[in-house]
Amino acid sequence: MTLDGKYRNLQQSVSQYRSVAIAFSGGVDSSLLLKVACDTLGTENVLALTAVSPIFSTYEIEQSTQLANQLGVQQQLIGSREMESKDFIENGVQRCFHCKHELFSQFLETISETNTTLLEGSNLDDLDDYRPGHEAIRQLHISSPLLEAKLSKQEIRQLSRQLGLSTWNKPSVPCLATRFPYGSLITEDRLKQIEQCEEWLRQQGFLNFRVRNHQQLARIEIPPDEISRFGDEILRNELIEVFKTGGFHYVTIDLQGYRSGSLNETLPE
Numbered sequence: 001m002t003l004d005g006k007y008r009n010l011q012q013s014v015s016q017y018r019s020v021a022i023a024f025s026g027g028v029d030s031s032l033l034l035k036v037a038c039d040t041l042g043t044e045n046v047l048a049l050t051a052v053s054p055i056f057s058t059y060e061i062e063q064s065t066q067l068a069n070q071l072g073v074q075q076q077l078i079g080s081r082e083m084e085s086k087d088f089i090e091n092g093v094q095r096c097f098h099c100k101h102e103l104f105s106q107f108l109e110t111i112s113e114t115n116t117t118l119l120e121g122s123n124l125d126d127l128d129d130y131r132p133g134h135e136a137i138r139q140l141h142i143s144s145p146l147l148e149a150k151l152s153k154q155e156i157r158q159l160s161r162q163l164g165l166s167t168w169n170k171p172s173v174p175c176l177a178t179r180f181p182y183g184s185l186i187t188e189d190r191l192k193q194i195e196q197c198e199e200w201l202r203q204q205g206f207l208n209f210r211v212r213n214h215q216q217l218a219r220i221e222i223p224p225d226e227i228s229r230f231g232d233e234i235l236r237n238e239l240i241e242v243f244k245t246g247g248f249h250y251v252t253i254d255l256q257g258y259r260s261g262s263l264n265e266t267l268p269e
Contacts, residue, residue: 003155010149014040019116023107024048024075025056026064028153029121029146031167032160035071036145037119039163043073047116049107051080054191055099055175059199067167078106088177089186093132095177100133104140119143125153130264171208172260179213181263193246200242204235208258216249224257 001009014020014037022034037046048068052061061077068075080103082088087098107118120137122144127134137144146156153172160168177186179194190213197211197218206226212219230236230253243251 001150003158006149006151006155007159010036010145010151011040013143013145013148014119017041017117017119019045019047019114021047021049021107021111021116021118023104023118023120023142024050024064024068025121026050026060026067026167027121027173028160028167028170029123029156031067031165031170032156032163033119033121033146034068034073035160035163035165038071038073043071046073047111048073048075049110049118050075050077051103051106052077053080054083054188055080055177055186057173057176057195057198059202060173067165070166076110078103078110080106082177083186083188091177091180091182091184091186093130093182095132095182095186097132097136099175099177100136101140104136104142108140108142117143119145122147123153123156124150129260174260178263179211181212181214184213184215189247193248196246197243197248200239210258212254212263218243218248218251219254220252221254221256221258224255227253227255227257 020037020041022030022037024030024034034046034048050061050064065075082099082102085098085102088095088102104118104120111118120142122134122137123146126147151159157168176191176194180186180190194211194213198209201209201211201220201222206222208223210221212221230239240251
């Protein structure tokens with residue numbers, strides 16, 4: 001099917017609802033879904049629900065608010081409770097399931113006394129990786145219009161650009177809990193440590209990056225063609241100072257470079 005055909009299917013999927021709430025992170029996928037919902041149903045019939053928690057960086061929350069304001073849609077910030085869950089903080093391989101189940105249950109509670117339907121922004125490419133959060137979405141019977149329209153990430157970026165969304169080329173930024181190897185305890189202090197170090201990388205002009213937290217060791221993933229930037233002694237020394245001040249004892253650059261979901265590489269097939 002052509003991209004135009006998929007877009008029409010997406011519009012048709014959204015148009016069946018009178019009022020919707022979008023699980024809105026400010027990322028590429030949820031931003032497109034929010035834009036299409038606003039264009040299809042009118043902003044008065046759309047609510048953006050955004051989680052606020054130590055696992056989401058302040059920068060990303062602020063970015064989501066800016067976009068919601070640009071679209072003229074009401075945004076409600078929800079204090080999510082995943083840090084109260086032992087299953088979440090112990091960080092087993094089902095961590096994402098427990099997180100999504102808790103968060104989306106809260107979103108459903110928020111709209112429970114209205115005739116509003118909750119929608120979320122999974123896409124076709126999400127099926128290619130280990131994503132236990134999808135099982136939570138399925139169990140809670142939450143619709144995923146982008147996935148139903150069979151839109152890939154690249155197609156979502158294309159549509160976003162055509163619709164004038166500033167997020168069309170935004171890097172993917174999953175929650176900060178994805179920076180911890182499975183079985184490594186997730187704490188608020190360690191999340192803040194990651195957020196501070198990644199914010200420094202952002203301020204240096206890096207776009208795609210991850211700081212993986214291996215307890216005393218930070219493993220930095222950036223694109224291979226940018227690794228040479230750390231040949232600059234001044235930049236390298238500043239990085240070491242920032243990361244060690246943040247609490248890491250050792251700082252390393254991953255020579256394989258940036259790749260989404262690298263911690264899933266340790267999982268059995």
